Amino acid sequence: MIAYCGQPKLGFHRIQDNIGGHLAPFFSYSDFMIRIYSYLFALLLSLPAYSQTYPDYTELYVNDFADLLNIIQEQAIREDLMELREKRGIEFTVVTVKLMSDYGHFGEIEPFATGLFNYWGIGDALKNDGVMMLVSRYDRKMRIEVGSGYGNNLNAPMKRIIDRTITPIFKNDEYAQGIASGVEAVIYELVGEYPGEIDGSTSQKIRGFLSRALTALKWAIWPIAAGILGLATWLYRRRLRYKKRRCPIDGTKMQLLAEHWDDQHLKDGERIEEDLKSVDYDVWLCPKCEHLTIEAYKAWFTPYSACRSCGFKTLEGTTTVLSSATTSSTGLKRIDYDCHNCSEQYSIKKVIPRVSQSSSSSGGGSSFGGGSSSGGGASGSW
Ligand SMILES: [Zn+2]
Numbered sequence: 001m002i003a004y005c006g007q008p009k010l011g012f013h014r015i016q017d018n019i020g021g022h023l024a025p026f027f028s029y030s031d032f033m034i035r036i037y038s039y040l041f042a043l044l045l046s047l048p049a050y051s052q053t054y055p056d057y058t059e060l061y062v063n064d065f066a067d068l069l070n071i072i073q074e075q076a077i078r079e080d081l082m083e084l085r086e087k088r089g090i091e092f093t094v095v096t097v098k099l100m101s102d103y104g105h106f107g108e109i110e111p112f113a114t115g116l117f118n119y120w121g122i123g124d125a126l127k128n129d130g131v132m133m134l135v136s137r138y139d140r141k142m143r144i145e146v147g148s149g150y151g152n153n154l155n156a157p158m159k160r161i162i163d164r165t166i167t168p169i170f171k172n173d174e175y176a177q178g179i180a181s182g183v184e185a186v187i188y189e190l191v192g193e194y195p196g197e198i199d200g201s202t203s204q205k206i207r208g209f210l211s212r213a214l215t216a217l218k219w220a221i222w223p224i225a226a227g228i229l230g231l232a233t234w235l236y237r238r239r240l241r242y243k244k245r246r247c248p249i250d251g252t253k254m255q256l257l258a259e260h261w262d263d264q265h266l267k268d269g270e271r272i273e274e275d276l277k278s279v280d281y282d283v284w285l286c287p288k289c290e291h292l293t294i295e296a297y298k299a300w301f302t303p304y305s306a307c308r309s310c311g312f313k314t315l316e317g318t319t320t321v322l323s324s325a326t327t328s329s330t331g332l333k334r335i336d337y338d339c340h341n342c343s344e345q346y347s348i349k350k351v352i353p354r355v356s357q358s359s360s361s362s363g364g365g366s367s368f369g370g371g372s373s374s375g376g377g378a379s380g381s382w
């Protein structure tokens with residue numbers, strides 16, 4: 001087949017030979033053309049297979065090509081995988097890619113996973129006990145591929161972990177959390193102990209159990225606690241803001257002017273700030289001496305910043321990414337500022353920091369053991 005690509009004439013002759021051999025009695029021009037077309041079509045379909053490549057690994061534990069993990073998350077997962085390797089000798093590796101088509105692969109994840117597993121040679125060469133978790137972010141497909149030493153024993157447990165532990169979290173695009181929980185579940189399935197507790201003492205295991213329970217509880221309780229805290233803060237600020245004031249001159253109780261009445265006491269810039277909701281103004285009036293107190297309340301979350309020319313919080317910035325940052329180079333973005341109050345207008349360019357990728361070479365050995373997979377494991381999508 002490869003020869004056909006390079007030397008089309010050779011292929012053409014072989015087709016003619018075939019037709020001459022098999023179809024000689026029925027040979028017609030249209031038959032011949034159909035053959036040619038179906039042959040070309042088959043060739044076209046098979047072309048991507050020739051250009052398929054696999055990424056090379058940069059380390060044995062986490063190869064986050066899709067940048068789904070930050071340094072801290074990546075290190076936590078790496079430590080779990082290192083512990084498994086050091087204490088049980090099992091090579092378990094996590095790989096993320098953006099798209100399988102980036103490597104010339106189209107279609108299902110199974111052949112790609114098996115191919116990558118064997119290309120890297122994950123696991124012990126004799127025991128074939130390696131494990132690989134592969135996540136293809138934009139294909140929204142994943143697979144846990146296991147070495148041939150496990151036979152079919154792990155297929156059902158891995159499927160259960162994918163369906164119950166990992167993909168429900170991936171559905172919310174929370175990849176770091178999904179991968180971390182999945183790694184923990186797979187390690188427990190493999191050795192019957194949780195990461196951080198392999199060969200640990202009983203007290204260590206109790207501590208681990210409590211911390212896991214606490215984590216689960218935290219996930220459930222945190223949103224409620226944050227809600228209560230937010231509401232309390234809001235009520236407190238509201239109370240301070242609308243509490244009765246006395247005139248600093250004659251001590252009379254002041255009145256808070258309604259929104260449409262306070263506008264005439266505000267400057268143009270302040271009115272625009274109110275329109276943009278970047279600052280809210282309260283105007284208090286003393287009914288006796290007409291003394292005015294103007295109080296400004298800055299919005300907590302606003303896209304507007306203070307203008308360097310007029311000083312009002314009416315400056316809007318629009319960011320355009322000129323070049324994205326990669327792991328090897330910084331990127332560049334342009335921010336165009338435009339003031340809604342004055343004529344101030346300017347642009348600045350800012351460097352986007354390089355995407356960090358920690359390089360860890362610790363953990364004994366810098367290459368996989370040469371294990372292979374015959375396609376065992378399980379897949380899922382979200
Ligand atoms: Zn007064």
Ligand SMILES: [Zn+2]
Pocket residue numbers: 307308309310311312314339340341342343344
């Ligand atoms: Zn301005």
